[in-house]
Amino acid sequence: QQARIGVTGLAVMGRNLARNFARHGHPVAVHNRTVSRTRDLVAQYGDEGVFLPAETAEQFVASLERPRRLVVMVKAGQPTDEVIEEFAPLLDRGDMIVDGGNAHFADTRRREASLRERGIHFVGTGISGGEEGALHGPSIMPGGSAESYAALGPLLEDIAAKVDGVPCCTHVGPDGAGHFVKMVHNGIEYADMQLIGEAYDLLRHVGGQKPGEIAEVFRTWNGGRLESYLVEITAEVLAHTDAATGRPFVDVVQDQAEQKGTGRWTVQIALDLGVPVSGIAEAVFARSLSGHADLRAAVRGMPGPGETWLDSAAHDRFADDVEQALYASKIVAYAQGFHQIQAGSAEYGWSIEPGAMATIWRGGCIIRARFLDRIRAAYESRPDLPTLLADDYFAEALGGAQDSWRRVVSTAAQLGVPVPGFSAALAYYDGLRAERLPAALIQGQRDFFGAHTYRRVDREGSFHTMWGEDRREVEA
Ligand code: NDP
Numbered sequence: 288q289q290a291r292i293g294v295t296g297l298a299v300m301g302r303n304l305a306r307n308f309a310r311h312g313h314p315v316a317v318h319n320r321t322v323s324r325t326r327d328l329v330a331q332y333g334d335e336g337v338f339l340p341a342e343t344a345e346q347f348v349a350s351l352e353r354p355r356r357l358v359v360m361v362k363a364g365q366p367t368d369e370v371i372e373e374f375a376p377l378l379d380r381g382d383m384i385v386d387g388g389n390a391h392f393a394d395t396r397r398r399e400a401s402l403r404e405r406g407i408h409f410v411g412t413g414i415s416g417g418e419e420g421a422l423h424g425p426s427i428m429p430g431g432s433a434e435s436y437a438a439l440g441p442l443l444e445d446i447a448a449k450v451d452g453v454p455c456c457t458h459v460g461p462d463g464a465g466h467f468v469k470m471v472h473n474g475i476e477y478a479d480m481q482l483i484g485e486a487y488d489l490l491r492h493v494g495g496q497k498p499g500e501i502a503e504v505f506r507t508w509n510g511g512r513l514e515s516y517l518v519e520i521t522a523e524v525l526a527h528t529d530a531a532t533g534r535p536f537v538d539v540v541q542d543q544a545e546q547k548g549t550g551r552w553t554v555q556i557a558l559d560l561g562v563p564v565s566g567i568a569e570a571v572f573a574r575s576l577s578g579h580a581d582l583r584a585a586v587r588g589m590p591g592p593g594e595t596w597l598d599s600a601a602h603d604r605f606a607d608d609v610e611q612a613l614y615a616s617k618i619v620a621y622a623q624g625f626h627q628i629q630a631g632s633a634e635y636g637w638s639i640e641p642g643a644m645a646t647i648w649r650g651g652c653i654i655r656a657r658f659l660d661r662i663r664a665a666y667e668s669r670p671d672l673p674t675l676l677a678d679d680y681f682a683e684a685l686g687g688a689q690d691s692w693r694r695v696v697s698t699a700a701q702l703g704v705p706v707p708g709f710s711a712a713l714a715y716y717d718g719l720r721a722e723r724l725p726a727a728l729i730q731g732q733r734d735f736f737g738a739h740t741y742r743r744v745d746r747e748g749s750f751h752t753m754w755g756e757d758r759r760e761v762e763a
Pocket of ligand 1: 363
């Protein structure tokens with residue numbers, strides 16, 4: 288018997304993906320550099336389906352039906368190149384190497400181009416949902432050629448999460464498109480988590496509520512338009528009590544957030560593409576700030592505001608205000624992420640359909656949410672939508688939220704609670720909707736010190752003012 292697909296790299300992700308294939312009735316070849324992992328997998332889960340264990344690369348390749356579909360789930364970076372170099376010489380033209388690791392899309396583009404020359408399809412694939420997702424149905428974002436998707440898509444769609452019967456997997460676009468979209472997905476995830484964190488912080492330190500009470504607030508919100516996996520697990524975490532001390536779990540955890548790097552990549556690439564992902568950037572910076580224990584220790588205890596209370600009217604509506612601010616800021620974070628996807632798609636010629644990305648994020652992944660249906664609908668009704676903010680539904684939601692949003696941001700500033708996510712999102716909204724921006728003044732400054740020229744509102748062309756002379760305007 289031959290395997291329909293093979294997985295090499297059997298740590299948590301690879302093992303669970305292999306089991307997912309097997310559970311769906313696809314005979315799966317399994318291989319790992321350290322053979323014991325392969326043996327353990329078959330010993331523990333062999334009864335879940337048909338596994339074809341291989342101890343050598345040659346054995347592994349020989350056990351795959353053609354064209355071969357080989358999924359690589361190893362540590363991202365150098366190991367991926369090493370594994371490609373190990374297997375590529377054993378493959379034939381038309382075979383597929385699927386990289387399901389968290390690769391940088393630029394690496395994926397490089398690998399795809401080099402393997403294409405050798406006649407091998409390289410399919411950089413974003414996989415979201417962690418180990419549980421890998422086993423029970425992840426959100427899958429495959430790049431690579433349309434031809435490779437024809438051979439791979441049905442298998443991937445089979446093991447992906449389903450929402451309303453629709454698989455959370457679609458062909459994203461050529462070469463690095465899949466890993467690019469996965470990267471932006473992670474950037475949005477950072478923003479989503481930061482915004483939820485700020486909402487909690489406000490309810491706690493301005494609203495004066497205890498973690499258990501705030502858990503209830505999040506539970507209520509999860510029954511409304513904020514319904515999402517992240518809001519759901521937030522309630523769980525906040526309701527949890529530390530067994531050792533009897534204190535709220537959230538109070539015994541060190542307040543220094545970690546990161547693996549995909550959020551940082553999102554911001555780095557956004558800067559290159561000239562896309563203002565300020566909400567995502569603030570989320571990445573907020574994690575970084577939290578980790579600077581030395582700086583925090585040096586400044587702790589510096590003066591804050593005198594007032595630390597809300598009047599009773601403001602207090603009564605505070606939780607509602609925070610819900611509005613959270614929803615509005617979340618819309619902005621997604622608008623920024625989708626802008627980046629569209630900019631990347633234009634830059635690299637990927638023809639990514641933004642609505643399709645919202646569709647495949649509805650299940651399986653960390654940012655799965657009811658909200659994504661709105662985004663899908665927005666792009667469905669208007670495929671050329673310049674920004675999500677301009678969609679009727681979102682525009683109305685932002686308009687309805689703005690009073691609360693402003694109250695929350697100004698209250699936070701007055702009372703000294705940092706809300707970089709909420710305020711960056713509000714500044715983005717106000718920046719985009721402004722009639723005039725001070726960028727005109729900046730152009731004047733640039734022309735003054737560097738003769739960088741400017742354009743006028745009333746005439747075509749570029750102009751320069753002779754600032755150091757008689758301030759005559761000349762056409763540049
Ligand atoms: P790890 O990232 O911890 O990688 C361990 C696996 O890589 C092992 O199978 C290991 O083999 C193999 N490996 C490492 N170096 C080499 C090498 N030079 N040659 C051959 N094999 C090598 O495993 P995970 O399962 O956590 O993740 C796999 C991939 O999936 C990563 O790229 C990760 O970024 C990505 N990912 C992870 C998610 C998660 O939630 N963990 C979510 C989505 C994607 P050995 O047993 O021999 O050491």
